[in-house]
Amino acid sequence: MGGAADERREALLARIAASLAPRFDGSLSRQTVEWYVRECHNLLERPSTVGRHLPVLAERFARQRLVALAQSQGLAAKPVPEVLFVCTANAGRSQIAAALTARHAGGRVHVRTAGTCPAGRIDPMVGLALTEIGLDPGMEFPKPLTDEVVAAADVVVTMGCGDACPVYPGKRYQDWLLDEPEDAPLEEVRAIRDHIDERVRELLAELIGLPSARQ
Template structure:
């Protein structure tokens, strides 16, 4: 595997083993579309995206694998190597810790297997807002397993619709995408009571978006 020396020195034996296992798994999934170097490059660059701000380093290989898998799926769609034909929506906000995570949670819950949702942030936070997690749990939707992540070129290019929420000029713009700005209050620092109206507004917008995309609601 190719990786810079400084990063390799910082990895424990368990982390190196976990990354090697992740690379093997990704190669099994994507080896018919991409070469080993591409897959490892995406895995290691995904690892680097989280390494600088992670508080629990033991989870870094798992996060890197999950993010690399999403990016490789996006790249496969962009390059015409794999496309399930499902509408793909990308939700973007600043920290990918509140609004975009709630929107993706509603979208996945309502769309089921009939559409694809991703999320990202221009300045990803450390963790998903715990109060937002609690507010979504009231609606029976668990977003506690999600994690803040950046947007990448291939993910944006693979999206059919890009929903932005307060990231302003930092949000990426590529031709051929449908862009829509949702003006929503930032739930950062708010308690569950204050987040509920934001949550409900997001749900209404997601339902309207699904209707516009002619996606059958599964729930």
Template sequence: MPASPSPALPDDRLAAGAARLASQHSGRFCAETVQALLADSYRLLAEHARVHTHLVVLAERFTAERLEALAHVEGAPGAGLPRVLFVCSHNAGRSQMAAALLNHRAGGQVTISSAGAAPAAEVEVGIVQALTEAGVDLADAYPKPLTDEVVQAADIVITMGCGDACPVVPGRRYLDWPVPDPDGAPIAVVRDIRDALDAHITTLLGTLPDP
């Protein structure tokens, strides 16, 4: 029986990314699986993007994160770090800030993701400013949609007090950090939100298991 054709990519420029990802996951995921996930990632990001200039690059990065999460779900060896997922509606404020702060303080000992049920086009400017002032890098952050494999891979799922509907996976730990919405808030308020999230992260780091 002839092999099934690979699913069509929505942008021809994605082909090089599909080849890179397929090579990285050779022996774990077939090229057709990688290409299908890349096409889906591009479609999901394109639904909310105002500018498509960097969409091909972001789709490849998003797909890499999803493949790594899927490998973890399927029991790939060497994926033993605690995994934390931050969720808020638009993945442009609180969840991005919390993820960046944890990444800054965890020293590579935690795998961190963030996502939103209805992702915005870009991270809020005030969030970037408040984190930059604290010496935290957010240069590569971008809003991402919530996907099943990222939820299933998480050991801890943390929502931001905004009533987000998140799939419940048995055996996962769920937390809610009710902090104010920084959207449109003065920078002084955003700094207070940053500091409140940092206090939550201090508590969280004391509860995480050793890798």
């Protein structure tokens, strides 16, 4: 990349930063917003298969990370508990868990996801398994694990990513042993989805008093 392409890229990143900066006025500096926008664009560009959607996703990723940064530093309120789901590719298990948590919690829990080695897209069978129960993963995308989203979370749920998730003292961690849906047939992905649904209900029973699947 060089010349006119570099100029277009810089202009694009400047527009994204300018659109985000007012939201964080008084909590995060303009320089911080600009740095996060640039890094988020770079992180998503490497494994991405989203092509022309990259600017939109980079803006969304930067916004999520900046909110998490402000929360972790006590500069922004957390009106509801924050749950972070982490798996390896952020293309299967964590996406299923986040979608089901958002459905069952009904706004009483905020969810984030991340991957220790993110894929370029959500697994197609995972997308299908969610769509057939009325959940649309179309607005979601794999994203890398970053420190501020861990720091902002009240509960961190890991799924097969070992010791790659940073550990913060006093934070609550759970490790869910789940099969990997990547490249699995739809029937197996459905079984994984239903297992995750049970675990999600158990977690929400503890966090917000939602009846668990066993009740």
